[in-house]
Amino acid sequence: MDGNNIGKCPVMHGSVTETGASVMDWWPKSLNLDILHQHDQKTNPLGADFNYAEEVKKLDFEAVKADVKALMTDSQDWWPADWGHYGGLMIRLAWHSAGSYRLADGRGGGGHGNIRFAPLNSWPDNGNLDKARRILWPVKKKYGNKLSWADLILLAGNMAYESMGLKTYGFSFGREDIWHPEKDTYWGAEKEWLAPSDTRYESVENPATMENPLAAVQMGLIYVNPEGVNGQPDPLATAGQVRETFARMAMNDEETAALTCGGHTVGKAHGNGDASTLGAEPEAADVENQGFGWVNPNLGGKATNAVTSGIEGAWTTHPTKWDMGYFKLLFGYDWELTKSPAGAQQWQPIDIKEEDMPVDATDPSKRVMPMMTDADMAMKMDPAYRAICEKFMADPAYFDDCFGRAWFKLTHRDLGPRTRYIGPDAPKEDLIWQDPIPAGSTGYDVAAVKAKIAASGLSLSDMVATAWDSARTFRNSDLRGGANGARIRLAPQKDWDGNEPDRLARVLATLEPIAAETGASVADVIVLAGNLGIEQAAKAAGYAVEVPFAPGRGDATAEMTDAASFEVLEPLADGFRNWLKKDYIVAPEEMLLDRAQLMGLNAHEMICLIGGMRVLGTNHGDTAHGVFTDKVGALTTDFFTTLTDMSYKWEPNGDGTYNIVDRKSGAVKHTATRVDLVFGSNSILRAYAEVYAQDDAPEKFVCDFVAAWTKVMNADRFDLA
Known part of the structure; x- marks a missing residue:
């Protein structure tokens, strides 16, 4: 026994950063393969045989909907409902769950219940949504594994709207929960919440220069800063950011205006207090808080005292009713800048009539001032958005339909094609954003x-x-x-x-x-x-x-x-065919991992496909890089045996390619790229490569390659599941 350690606790203390316990902490430039295994089956407590798509069909759908509607007006003392109705809170929960979706790589969104986990559960923009999930817990508890959190969260938003008078476009069940955070999703390079948005733009004045694949303007926000660009009110500048960020979430101008106006037709923002008194976010809170964050010592059982965004007030006169009140106030009054009790920048109407003021969220005997955010003012001041809003005001039924369809798109964008829809309220209409495909024939020879x-x-x-x-x-x-x-x-x-x-x-x-x-x-x-x-x-x-x-x-x-x-x-790189469209800041091998993860491949499937595609001669442009064989077109293990053969050495050419040189003769036998050589240099990938380089591997390799190939070819055959 080491005398120096006598009496020391055998448990490692401190964070990963403090102890240097992580491989990535010691060698931060190492290729991190975690993204390929972020949903390992070992994290799923339901077992490999559990089929959510079949289990959810056993639900009494009408009973579930009735239970969710009933809790809307079942106000809890520990988190009292605004005006006795949780509709606004549930809509925000559903919206923020779905609203992290981004078109560039399809990541984010509400399709897996990811908002339950860090970092999303602790984003500043998701403040107090932990309370909404707890309010829903009795329903989740009742229906168990037949109802996923992902489905329940988005259903709650639909039921909230219906309970307040909107006929929604429809709803589909079928979202399967994940059981571990998607920690390798890139949400931005910032190291602090709400860092100035300049950091993710080449020029903040040009919203189109936002870094891809990001969509939100700042770390910890779903869309844009409600106080204005970098917190500075300027509705026209905000309109530019709104347009770009919603476009990156697959929405056009009309859908964007419908969602903004319809989202703010009900509910309120919360900033009636001192934000500095709030407790830590959920991931940083002490154990006695049991997953609750942003604990408010001044809540006192009153909805009026809540602090979330720091902005305070409702957008409409009747915040628990679906109506045209948003347009009546926004376009019926002039507005001026003011600050909330929490110090946030917001807009208030000038000379508002008392009857147009909403009542206090806790005390219905009091009237309080409504408000608008900078994004709301953008709907009035940006010419394109204003024209759309005027069209909505002239035809309320058209507004209802546009919002219903946009809300459905927001909450279903990452659920996949209509063939995956489950439940009696799933619409039958084919929508262009669902990428419809007609049925194919199975009767041919x-x-x-x-x-x-x-x-x-x-x-x-x-x-x-x-x-x-x-x-x-x-x-x-x-x-x-x-x-x-x-x-x-x-x-x-x-x-x-x-x-x-x-x-x-x-x-x-x-x-x-x-x-x-x-x-x-x-x-x-x-x-x-x-x-x-x-x-x-x-x-x-x-x-x-x-x-x-x-x-x-x-x-x-x-x-x-x-x-x-x-x-x-469009692929910008395809390591499987040894191709880059151009040189990028990101290393080719990192782009390979990103592509493999998007395709649903794990590490051994990826390496198996790489080795096979090389010896089949399928490189883009018929290049010879990585084709480590004299038998091109035969499904051999030559890629792996050459890669692990110590009779060769590997020499860089200075242009991103490498020569594979015979140590004795000095002759160049093959050429390679970084994507090829990473399978010999990275310790984890080399371990896989060695499996296929062994003398007993050829038959296993053929079988594994066929299995991985078939997985790729059938990845979108949801009818085969």
Whole structure:
């Protein structure tokens, strides 16, 4: 026993940063693979056999809705409801759960109940939403695993609106909870909450220069700063930020105006007190708070005393009623800047009539001043938003419909296609943002199609690369993209650099007639061609395999495709085909991990696919980097055996590529990129590579490659789940 440690506690103390206990803390430039395993099955207490999509169908949907509506007016002493109605709080909970969605990478959103975990549960903009989740707990407790938190949170927003008079557009169940925070999602580089937004813009005066894939203007906000750009009121400048951030969340100007106006038709903001007296956020709070943050010592059981954003007041005269009151006040009065009791910048009406003032949230005998945020004033002062609002005011039914549809889009954007919708209130209408795809045929002769492909003269690399390019757009984050629909035939995908447009056009010119002759969809034929290439490559390596195939993909049309929305799916890099569109600040190997995670791959699936794609000769532009084999087109383990062969040394060329040099002769045997060499340099990835470099690995490698390939080809086949 080490005498120096006698009497010392055997438990490590301090934070990771203080102790240096983390590998990433010791070596911060190491490639962090955690993103590939952020939802490891070991974190799920429900077990691998639990199927939420089947369990939720067993719910009594009407009973659930009735229970959620009932709690809206069941005010609790520990967190009293404004005017005795939790509607505004539940709408904010649903909104902020869904509102973290961003179009660029499909991450964020309400589809997994991520708002339960850090950092989202402790963002300043999500202040006191911990109380809303606790208020919902009796319903979650009652229905158990048949009702996910993700579904319940968004359902609560719908029921809040319906309880206050809005006929919503619809609702679908089917969101499965995660059990661990998505800690590797990039929310920004800032190290402090609400750091000036300049840090994520090239120029804060030009909102379009915000760093991708970010959408919110500051760390810890869902959208924009309600007090103005960097807290300085200027409605026209705020309008620019509102427009950009909502566009990055897949909303156009009309949807943005509808959501802003409809969201502020009910409820209130809270800033009637001293924000400095609030306790720490949930993740920093002491254990006796039991997950509650922002403890308010001055609440005193009164809704009026709550402090959240620091802004204080309701937007309308009747904050628990769906009506046109927002427009009546915003456009019926002139407004001036003032400050809330908590010191926040806000706007108040000039010479408001007493009957237009809302009553106090706790004491209905008192009238109080309404308010508007800088974003609300943007709806009045920005010409485009004002014109939309005037259209809404002239036709309240149109406003109701626009808001209902925009709210549905906000809360369902990352649920995936309509085929995944569950429950009696799921709308039947196909919406363009759902990326609709018609049903495909399953009645054709698969063997005959494969025979025609085999006789077509297409090369193995043509078949495999085209199938890969069609399928690799899939994003597990919001379930968009993938091979189903064969949108690789359509704008914008047919013209993407990463899809090698000339080669793609040539391959499609061969495959499309085969689809027409056989009754198969082009989408199915593209995947079948890739499968055939894999089978040929396995045979060349000495193994007879049949790649699993399920017919039934459909072919989308241009009319079913929002081309502008698909632009964000364009790959800027594809490590699987050893391609970069250009040099980026982010290392190629980090971009590979990001792409692999979006595709739903884990580390060993990623490395297996990389090794196979290299020896199949599927590199973009037919480059030889990483093709560590003399038997191109055979599904061998040569990539791994070469990578781990110490008879070679690796020498940089100074241009991002490397030579693989025979130590004895000095001859250059192969070339490589960083993406190739990371599988030998990173200790975790090398461990996987060594598995496939072993003498007993070839058959396992073929089986593993086929399984990973099939996973990618079927990633968007939700009908097969």
